Amino acid sequence: MANLYQTNQSKGGQPSNNTLRPVNSLPINDKTIIKGGNLDKLAQLRKRARVKYIQQPKIHALMSLALEKEDIEMYKGYSHTLTCASTITQQGKKLKSSYCNQRWCIVCSRIRTAKHINEYMPEFNKMIDPYFVTLTAPNVKGEALRSEIKKLLATFKSIQETARKRKNPLVGIRKIESTYNIQKDTYHPHLHIIVEGINQAKYILSEWLKKSPISDIKGQKILKADINSLAELFKYSVKEVVKDENNEENESYIDIPSLHVIYKSMRNIRTFQPIGGMKKLKATTEENEEIQLTAQEYELLEPNTDKYVWNMNDWYSMRTGEALSGYQPHASTIRMSNRIKTNKSNPNLYGHNRKKTETSG
Numbered sequence: 001m002a003n004l005y006q007t008n009q010s011k012g013g014q015p016s017n018n019t020l021r022p023v024n025s026l027p028i029n030d031k032t033i034i035k036g037g038n039l040d041k042l043a044q045l046r047k048r049a050r051v052k053y054i055q056q057p058k059i060h061a062l063m064s065l066a067l068e069k070e071d072i073e074m075y076k077g078y079s080h081t082l083t084c085a086s087t088i089t090q091q092g093k094k095l096k097s098s099y100c101n102q103r104w105c106i107v108c109s110r111i112r113t114a115k116h117i118n119e120y121m122p123e124f125n126k127m128i129d130p131y132f133v134t135l136t137a138p139n140v141k142g143e144a145l146r147s148e149i150k151k152l153l154a155t156f157k158s159i160q161e162t163a164r165k166r167k168n169p170l171v172g173i174r175k176i177e178s179t180y181n182i183q184k185d186t187y188h189p190h191l192h193i194i195v196e197g198i199n200q201a202k203y204i205l206s207e208w209l210k211k212s213p214i215s216d217i218k219g220q221k222i223l224k225a226d227i228n229s230l231a232e233l234f235k236y237s238v239k240e241v242v243k244d245e246n247n248e249e250n251e252s253y254i255d256i257p258s259l260h261v262i263y264k265s266m267r268n269i270r271t272f273q274p275i276g277g278m279k280k281l282k283a284t285t286e287e288n289e290e291i292q293l294t295a296q297e298y299e300l301l302e303p304n305t306d307k308y309v310w311n312m313n314d315w316y317s318m319r320t321g322e323a324l325s326g327y328q329p330h331a332s333t334i335r336m337s338n339r340i341k342t343n344k345s346n347p348n349l350y351g352h353n354r355k356k357t358e359t360s361g
């Protein structure tokens with residue numbers, strides 16, 4: 001039985017001719033379970049390994065913070081993510097795993113985003129003249145974020161109702177997200193809406209300014225929607241990396257305390273929802289949706305019954321100890337993964353001597 005930690009990188013692997021960019025430039029590992037073909041699926045598996053690898057320090061830091069705040073609900077939620085896709089079961093040539101389905105989990109968010117884009121694309125394609133509207137209100141402090149998010153959603157709902165009463169119901173999808181301003185220590189919740197026609201877009205904007213008079217017209221935006229708008233709408237709803245311009249190196253990092261505030265404030269709030277005539281497909285909100293990844297078939301995988309268990313950066317066979325994906329993090333990935341800040345009063349917690357250059361892998 002091979003050493004559990006041995007991945008045995010060897011030369012002479014096959015380059016990917018697939019459109020999917022390989023996660024890193026390492027040759028395909030001879031000792032890797034998936035051999036030769038299946039390069040797109042192997043690339044996908046390595047991407048998953050990379051994301052899982054990258055997010056571990058973030059999840060640990062969020063757990064410690066929740067524990068410090070004696071917030072058991074959030075602690076449990078965060079800890080669930082540590083076991084996300086930690087075990088992969090093989091039946092024949094199929095691989096299967098279970099997922100945590102938490103909002104802060106990047107593994108799950110990526111799967112979810114892809115799934116939502118696929119589900120909504122046919123509806124989006126039916127739209128004649130779609131617009132992408134952004135609605136904002138002044139920033140708020142962390143304590144006020146949850147109530148502000150609820151207020152924005154209620155205001156938007158009342159715009160929907162007014163439109164319906166005027167026999168001109170809105171059709172589209174709306175999404176709420178929040179960003180964080182590190183310099184001012186304030187939060188910026190905002191709405192994105194894809195809506196049919198310029199008239200509906202303008203109507204939403206004028207009603208928004210009426211119903212939310214503290215909103216500045218400069219913060220609002222109407223753009224013509226295109227094929228990228230769905231991806232923009234369904235992408236991960238929290239921008240994790242912040243940049244501190246006061247920091248002399250102007251380096252970006254993950255700010256754990258503000259992330260916790262955002263996740264806690266958005267707990268049990270639907271981040272997106274179809275509006276009006278937009279057909280409700282099954283699994284339209286992340287709350288009622290279980291990510292059920294259909295078992296993927298790997299053609300060249302030796303048919304077997306096996307279990308692969310996550311350890312550091314890959315899944316290892318319980319039978320043979322071989323690595324499943326052959327993923328190895330680059331030095332830049334290791335740096336990126338550790339670039340987290342857990343305490344506002346101690347900016348030295350994140351490295352000032354780290355290099356800025358970054359590549360994927």
Ligand SMILES: [Zn+2]
Nearest residue numbers: 084100105108
């Ligand atoms: Zn997950």
